[in-house]
Amino acid sequence: MSQTSVSYLEYQGKYKGILGWILSTDHKRIGLLYLYTIVSFFLVGATLGLLMKLELIAPGRTIMDAQTYNAFFTLHGITMIFLVVIPGIPAIFGNFFLPIMIGAKDVSFPRLNLLSWWLYVIGAAIAISSQFLGSGPPDTGWTFYAPYSLRVPTNVLSAVLGAFVLGFSSILTGINFITTMHRMKAPGMKWMKMPLFPWSLYATGWIQILATPIIGITLLMIVAERLFKIGFFDPSLGGDPLLYQHLFWIYSHPAVYIMILPAMGVISEIIPTFARKTIFGYSAIVISSFGIAFIGYFVWGHHMFAAGMSARSLWFFSLLTFIVAIPSAIKVFNWVATLYKGSINVQTPLYWALSFIFVFLIGGLSGLFLGSLAVDVHLTDTAFVVGHFHFIVFGGMGYAFMAAIHYWFPKIYGRMYDKSWANTGWLIFFMGFLALYFTMFYLGMKGQPRRTYDYFEEYHSGNIISSLGAIVMLFGLAIIIINLVRSARHGEKAPADPWGGKTLEWTIPSPPPIENFEEIPEITHDPYDYK
């Protein structure tokens, strides 16, 4: 066997053992590094979430005190948003599959890619250290709203600095991906012959580059304010707390699209493969990605409808919020239309993809309530919002992540997982998920505010269902993870193309050889060629 045809998993380079991984500039190994770190953080965040739901199963103190609860929802938010969902799909599957899908041997800047991962680890370490250093875990919520975040004695600084470093990691990944797509597409692969997952990463990359610096500078201002008493946001020094919210959401709203666009890209890959049919409306899906990225840049104000913005702002943001729903709807319609007259092979990834469409629909439609000004006044800052964004962020990114890992697992590890266990896990997870988050819509309509440690008796029954749902969901999650971990080592060997996929990653062996392609392929046909 020649050096180049060795799989990336077995390849022995300059460094051996663990160093061969954490110092590797191979995009596939970096993808897996991200996979392991992100999944670990996800489990931390999920555990915190479960503990919070257990606390809320009954009014009054159940298992923890209010300070702990507040610190938990802060850490849950920081971990899940900055450490899990934002890097999630782009850093793991983007790193692993973007070069392969466009017929390249690696990304444009492999060393920068490794640096991104290291920055991610360092940022994560700083953010997590906030729990143990200084005067106690931060309790501001992941939004760090001023002036509360300026006054509390808890250790807000390291959490903020951690988020800043993580932002850098995200920007570098975005720069790397965009450059790669500009410079390294295989000969013959025109832009409009590129598969949809790389397309979604392209749109995502631009948001990462153009939105992340805003949160960077905002967090730096918080640091300056806490350390040097420059009064950017403190009303007693002449600052305006609403300006903080503007700056924060200028990034953090587009961040939702950093999460959801790659998720949509994954779904756009899976549906044609399992329908054995080319995607319906390729260019509509591409254009809608950019529509989402661009319009999504100007809807941040809908997080602040009750905050006292000017009427003109409200008008503008509400209108654009409704308009940004349209490109997402177009994608859903195109996915469903792709199934029409297909020859559908129902497998685990398709279960996840179809349930993605279902939960994403619920998430998106519940957004209509919140986009509508008069209704939003009642629903904002209640459990309804919590339900809404968990349907979008967890239901969107989380389900797409599950779909992606079940879709590409055979390619990544060269082994197949146990399909019946995978399906069982999916079903239990799905049921638990609905119970957990759907009840939040009901609770929010009844008026239960969010981020509360305690609640009145009238909200008790809803909270019980929700908490039980969390337990069921995590049970399903355990089945899924155990199945995958077992199969990575002991599953039966997978062929190069187990699903009948047509994109480039299925033309190379599983697991991929170290250099991806013996010879760079020449592209002559469309990405989903089932003719």
Add this chain to the structure above:
Amino acid sequence: MMEPIKKKVEGYRLYMITFTVLSILTLIAVWLTHVRFASPLVIGLIMLIAAIQAIIVLFYNMHLKFQDKILTIFVGLIFSLIFLLIIVTMLDFVYR
């Protein structure tokens, strides 16, 4: 995509000319503030001068003129986006 245009870049003189023009524009801006204080017209003029200077720096010093057109389009979009960002935020602060 984004292939550089092979035409070789001119001589050193270009940089001396841009430097002279940029300096003169700066001096004009300073002179303007001494002539009349803080009328909206003067402020507008000063910002216009800054914008012209920025364009000179981008096109000549940063060689945008000698690169693929797509990069110029990107830069144009970036600046429009920044402009839009400020306008949209100002919708709140001006009319509150």
Add this chain to the structure above:
Amino acid sequence: MFSGASNFVNSVDRLTLLIFLISLFFLVAITATMIYFVFRYNMKRNPKSEHIEGNLTLEIVWTIIPLILVGFMFIYGWRDWKMMKSPPKNAFTIKSNARMWSWSFSYPNGKVTDTLFVPMNKPVIINVNSSDVIHSLYIPAFRVKQDVVPGNKNFLWFIAQKEGTYDLFCAEYCGLRHAYMTTAVVAMPQKVFDKWYIDTAAVAKVSATGKLILPGLAIIKRNGCTACHSFDGSKIVGPSFKGIYGEKTTVVVNGKEQQVTVDDDYILESIYDPNAKVLKGFQSNLMQPYKDLISKDEVKEIAEYIKSLK
């Protein structure tokens, strides 16, 4: 839904229902189509797929129709919201002050309460103010909410249309006791309200529930002290009031420990300059000076009340 508790309930609920029905239609229609396709065009039934690249007409149709629908939602949402910001001129104005973690309401005649009392069938404006961080005044039953941003002026208004007591929450996370920053809105017929409103003598003695209490307690409740100080010896954020009067305690002054006796002077100092001598084991800078809010006579009443808590 449609309880009519305030003038906004029915219009908001109507819009909510409209969006709900449209959403439900799309959810059911799309999901059903999806499931139908999965069965109808299953590999076993349909072994060969057809090659369809797209359809421009369809793309246009399913762009335009949702656009029109959300356009309606936007217009109705905007129209109803406009109403929430256009109070009539003859409204009754109440000032509300939010602080960590309590509410207080002051009425034009100088009355101050911790519970919001409003007359029925009369427009009421509430001008909100915060003395520390961002809070949010939220009355779910009335469908109204307004963030209380320190340094920014804002208001909300409503007409209470049904007699009763309703929950009032803080909806913006504001720290440790955020969940307990709740109180009630009492909507009463105009006559009952007038009687309550004019009766300034009874103000110090009657709480929301109508029970007779010591004047000190009324002042404590009105200023929201109970958000942080308990009467039963349990530690919330600040020290409990129970059994402290006359006791010797250790306080921290500029980082140094010191012994003081809890007497009228210490209570006065703790209220007017709370961060000067902080009881050991408690955080400083959490409590704000109440110098402008509580008079010296009132402090005496508070001290009397604390004395009574053995």
Add this chain to the structure above:
Amino acid sequence: MEHTLTIQHRDDDASRIGMWLFIFTELFLFAGLFLVFAVYRVKYYEGFHLAAKELNVTVGTINSIILLLSGMTMGIAYLAIQKAKNKLTLAMLGITILLGIIFLVNKYFEWSVKFEHGLYPGSPELISLSKGDVMFFGLYFFMTGLHALHLIAGLILIVIVFGAVIRGRVHSTKYALLENCSLYWHLVDLVWLFLFPLFYLIN
């Protein structure tokens, strides 16, 4: 790793695109600050008006010209390396470094004068002034400080390039590093072109 040798073919165009993307990010970093500036200028129109008079226009103008001049020398260095005139390149890079340092020294004196007058964030004098003044000087120190940090980063980059030219790692057919360094230096220039009129001139 040996396999990377075959993968990491040199792609100067890629590194230029990467640099431009990074510059876009930097522009947005400053855009956030310009946004803050705009908001508070509207809110504290009077205060900003008066506070801006505290700044020394002469020093600011001199610094502007110095920075523009350094942009010129950087550009000449970039051309010289393409024409294989290494000595001229080194000389020009040296002058650029020098000009950058002069700019920083000027800035240092400008700042220390403000400190002597008690005009720094959190000082008792400043607190006693109007909220507009507090905000103006807060922004002044933060924005020019951040700009100075970028300038220092640029200087470090030039020193690295300087070394690379000496050791022959950057030469007439391989000058991507110098080109990117020059792009970055001009970004620092570009930001100052807006900072200068906003703080010193519009009063």
